[in-house]
Ligand SMILES: Nc1nc2c(c(=O)[nH]1)N[C@H]1C(S)=C(S)[C@@H](COP(=O)(O)OP(=O)(O)OC[C@H]3O[C@@H](n4cnc5c(N)ncnc54)[C@H](O)[C@@H]3O)O[C@H]1N2
């Protein structure tokens with residue numbers, strides 16, 4: 001058994017970035033640019049009005065009167081140059097005309113035909129957005145997973161398409177004679193294959209493509225045939241069959257097929273039988289079958305692996321909250337306790353069995369206890385991972 005941190009660094013060492021592909025900006029949400037981007041223009045590209053009102057040569061006092069000589073609209077600037085005594089009707093986002101220094105908002109004026117009368121003092125320059133106030137041409141955009149507002153920013157930077165990491169394909173293989181797909185006929189000694197659904201959704205939320213392969217039976221030939229179907233995937237993930245039982249064939253079959261094993265067994269709870277290795281250049285993770293173990297291990301190892309393959313910060317960031325209950329000393333394995341974080345702190349669940357799916361869905365945190373962590377008192381600060 002190796003420590004969790006060592007297992008994670010060994011898993012991350014298996015990661016190779018996927019190759020770039022070019023996508024249109026409208027397809028780029030959730031993707032990660034390969035390398036930095038840069039603005040190709042200033043925003044705004046000219047001094048612009050922030051209000052509907054009038055541009056003029058200021059300042060002005062209440063009662064001052066100007067002659068309105070034209071209009072500057074968004075997308076249709078005023079062609080002339082303003083002189084003293086003149087005003088130009090201006091819209092929000094429209095260019096400030098040459099010669100104008102000030103903008104007065106409409107509510108601070110009264111209009112009588114072509115005459116503009118100030119109903120408030122305008123002593124200072126306001127309501128003007130300077131050229132490049134948002135960003136200048138050349139403004140760098142550091143690669144990160146793109147969110148909706150990033151797409152608007154990149155569009156404003158005049159970036160219509162970009163190179164992003166290809167979405168890695170994750171082949172997901174459930175193993176076991178006891179499993180059938182939900183909704184299909186089942187014997188009394190069988191259960192629905194559940195874990196793959198969580199894993200597919202988890203990897204897709206992380207920007208990868210999850211491919212659920214047919215359930216592999218506890219039979220070497222059948223397991224080998226399903227492994228063959230995983231060829232071409234960027235990561236192969238198996239569920240179950242990782243432990244020491246007579247029907248736990250994943251280690252044996254994958255080794256016979258040329259998988260070079262990186263580790264098998266990690267000092268953690270749940271997830272002790274976790275396995276990692278690679279088929280050629282393709283990373284493989286063998287997750288334990290118990291639903292909580294499979295999902296927690298995927299959270300702790302598979303998601304960082306996907307992030308490392310797509311140019312992102314791989315590791316989870318630990319958070320901290322006060323404990324709401326006393327905890328006994330932890331055993332020799334790191335414990336990732338299902339827990340709930342609320343306004344009063346973190347509540348670890350009393351039941352921690354790795355088969356309990358209902359309880360798992362109530363968790364929003366994994367309370368992290370290092371090996372041999374001493375007893376803890378309510379109120380002490382504990383580390384957790386959002387889950
Ligand atoms: N003698 C020992 N027995 C076990 C040990 C051990 O160290 N010594 N470790 C236990 C631990 S911890 C775990 S975790 C499990 C993991 O074993 P496997 O990875 O071989 O998993 P299976 O035996 O195939 O399945 C365990 C459990 O999970 C159910 N399962 C499997 N796949 C799915 C799926 N896709 N969806 C829903 N449920 C699934 C399966 O039916 C079993 O109930 O081993 C312990 N035993």
Ligand code: MOO
Pocket residue numbers: 268269270271272273288290293294354355
């Ligand atoms: O280590 Mo197992 O994953 O607890 O059920």
